[in-house]
Amino acid sequence: MNDPRDDLREPARLPPGQREAPLRPNHYGRVPRIDLDSWSLTIEGATADGSMTRLSWADVEALPHVEVRADLHCASHKSTPGLVWGGVSARTIIDLAPPAPEARWLYACAAYGYHSNLTVDDLLSPRALFATHLDGAALAPEHGWPMRLVVPHLYGWKGPKWLLTIEYLASPQRGFWEERGYHFTGDVWREERYAHQE
Ligand SMILES: Nc1nc2c(c(=O)[nH]1)N[C@H]1C(S)=C(S)[C@@H](COP(=O)(O)O)O[C@H]1N2
Numbered sequence: 001m002n003d004p005r006d007d008l009r010e011p012a013r014l015p016p017g018q019r020e021a022p023l024r025p026n027h028y029g030r031v032p033r034i035d036l037d038s039w040s041l042t043i044e045g046a047t048a049d050g051s052m053t054r055l056s057w058a059d060v061e062a063l064p065h066v067e068v069r070a071d072l073h074c075a076s077h078k079s080t081p082g083l084v085w086g087g088v089s090a091r092t093i094i095d096l097a098p099p100a101p102e103a104r105w106l107y108a109c110a111a112y113g114y115h116s117n118l119t120v121d122d123l124l125s126p127r128a129l130f131a132t133h134l135d136g137a138a139l140a141p142e143h144g145w146p147m148r149l150v151v152p153h154l155y156g157w158k159g160p161k162w163l164l165t166i167e168y169l170a171s172p173q174r175g176f177w178e179e180r181g182y183h184f185t186g187d188v189w190r191e192e193r194y195a196h197q198e
């Protein structure tokens with residue numbers, strides 16, 4: 001297979017323009033305080049049956065847990081290789097709360113208004129994960145506890161930490177960084193960093 005997103009194994013090399021760096025917390029704004037008892041993951045917008053799905057932490061823990069070994073690629077050229085993410089496959093969440101046929105886009109939204117735009121196809125990648133664990137331990141608060149989105153074939157900004165909501169969209173929309181000069185798609189293997197490349 002030539003397209004790394006079709007392959008469950010991690011790609012053996014770094015994407016173009018990237019250099020190795022250790023993992024460091026990297027985000028806009030403060031680390032939010034989150035209470036697991038009131039936390040939920042909401043899937044809403046243009047859903048197949050028009051309803052909203054809310055998963056509590058207990059609901060998430062009851063779903064099958066998978067591990068994916070994937071590098072984290074920041075658009076600032078730094079990549080951290082060999083991270084082992086644990087959590088729920090994005091396909092499992094999409095199967096639980098599918099989009100309407102015309103809803104091919106979505107927003108992944110986090111605490112404090114951070115959001116990124118992705119496609120449903122991005123989340124159908126077998127390596128896309130709603131991650132709750134990193135290297136065998138619960139995510140640290142600064143790395144997105146209790147849940148972050150991990151989509152290995154896209155730059156890091158496409159994976160909100162402190163994930164709260166998936167909103168299906170019936171038309172393409174731009175997220176936080178995509179509105180501020182970053183690429184609509186953000187594929188690391190095609191080096192889609194900036195909006196002027198579109
Ligand atoms: N909520 C939120 N998630 C975010 C960000 C952010 O600013 N806010 N930054 C993104 C960017 S640009 C990168 S590279 C990764 C960094 O992940 P790390 O802090 O675990 O290194 O988180 C992503 N997720």
Ligand SMILES: [Mo]
Pocket residue numbers: 026073074075076156157
């Ligand atoms: Mo980044």
